[in-house]
Amino acid sequence: MTMTAILKVEGLVKAYGAGTLALKGIDLTVEEGEFIAVIGPSGAGKSTLLRCMNRLIEPTEGTVSFLGEPMNGSKSHLRRWRSQIGMIFQHYNLVNRSSVLENALHGRLGYMSSLAGVFSRYSEEDKRAAIELLVRVGLQNEIYKRADELSGGQKQRVGIARALMQKPKLILADEPIASLDPKSSAVVMDTIYDNCTSRGIACLVNLHQVEAAKKYATRIVGIKGGEKVFDGKPEELTDEMIRRIYEGKEHEMRAKAAAGA
Numbered sequence: 373m374t375m376t377a378i379l380k381v382e383g384l385v386k387a388y389g390a391g392t393l394a395l396k397g398i399d400l401t402v403e404e405g406e407f408i409a410v411i412g413p414s415g416a417g418k419s420t421l422l423r424c425m426n427r428l429i430e431p432t433e434g435t436v437s438f439l440g441e442p443m444n445g446s447k448s449h450l451r452r453w454r455s456q457i458g459m460i461f462q463h464y465n466l467v468n469r470s471s472v473l474e475n476a477l478h479g480r481l482g483y484m485s486s487l488a489g490v491f492s493r494y495s496e497e498d499k500r501a502a503i504e505l506l507v508r509v510g511l512q513n514e515i516y517k518r519a520d521e522l523s524g525g526q527k528q529r530v531g532i533a534r535a536l537m538q539k540p541k542l543i544l545a546d547e548p549i550a551s552l553d554p555k556s557s558a559v560v561m562d563t564i565y566d567n568c569t570s571r572g573i574a575c576l577v578n579l580h581q582v583e584a585a586k587k588y589a590t591r592i593v594g595i596k597g598g599e600k601v602f603d604g605k606p607e608e609l610t611d612e613m614i615r616r617i618y619e620g621k622e623h624e625m626r627a628k629a630a631a632g633a
């Protein structure tokens with residue numbers, strides 16, 4: 373049986389202005405059911421890669437295809453594309469003065485007409501689904517609180533519920549636990565992992581923490597200086613390879629591995 377590629381990146385190059393070549397020709401395919409961790413030192417290009425995948429950043433060269441279809445750059449295509457890819461951010465990107473429930477419902481915006489979206493006219497079905505998801509991520513007592521009343525770990529779980537509300541085929545998470553303490557990090561990673569695997573959602577997550585990558589990922593991709601230097605199973609990621617990926621920035625890896633342990 374051949375697996376369907378969810379997302380395919382070919383020859384991806386990103387230059388910021390004239391000076392910085394952040395990605396130097398990356399090829400990467402995300403298959404159905406995969407939970408991929410992208411690791412690498414700061415400045416390696418992890419965020420740039422993920423943002424090119426969702427077209428938050430325009431690649432300089434190369435193609436990105438989603439479910440076999442290359443992104444054509446039109447507004448309607450971009451809208452449809454983004455509605456099927458859930459995003460989870462390091463700093464949560466919630467609307468602070470809105471309720472937890474409203475923030476989760478924002479995941480439906482990509483599927484609504486602009487007018488219904490402007491007036492937040494969510495269907496009863498969407499509201500029930502949002503409440504169900506918020507219960508599932510452990511926020512049953514926070515549903516009507518304002519987002520800014522929550523702890524970091526709780527905010528990130530709202531971010532997860534919002535992404536799941538899109539009923540996405542793929543979730544892209546950009547350092548989802550970089551701002552969290554170890555205990556909240558574990559809860560957030562468990563929540564992402566359980567929900568993606570039980571719903572058949574592929575996931576690609578940028579992580580600083582090598583330990584967390586090894587614990588959750590079905591596949592690990594190592595990025596260094598804008599190039600893919602490792603792509604394999606967690607058990608194939610040797611200490612020597614980890615040293616190579618973080619060469620010259622070992623302090624970062626150790627500090628962050630400890631935080632993720």
Ligand SMILES: Nc1ncnc2c1ncn2[C@@H]1O[C@H](COP(=O)(O)OP(=O)(O)OP(=O)(O)O)[C@@H](O)[C@H]1O
Pocket residue numbers: 388389392393394412413414415416417418419420421
């Ligand atoms: N908007 C930008 N303008 C110019 N250069 C940028 C911009 N964003 C990123 N860069 C540069 O591109 C390179 C890759 O950055 P990127 O943020 O993708 O790395 P990263 O691996 O995600 O790092 P971190 O773990 O610190 O977030 C770095 O050299 C960075 O300085």
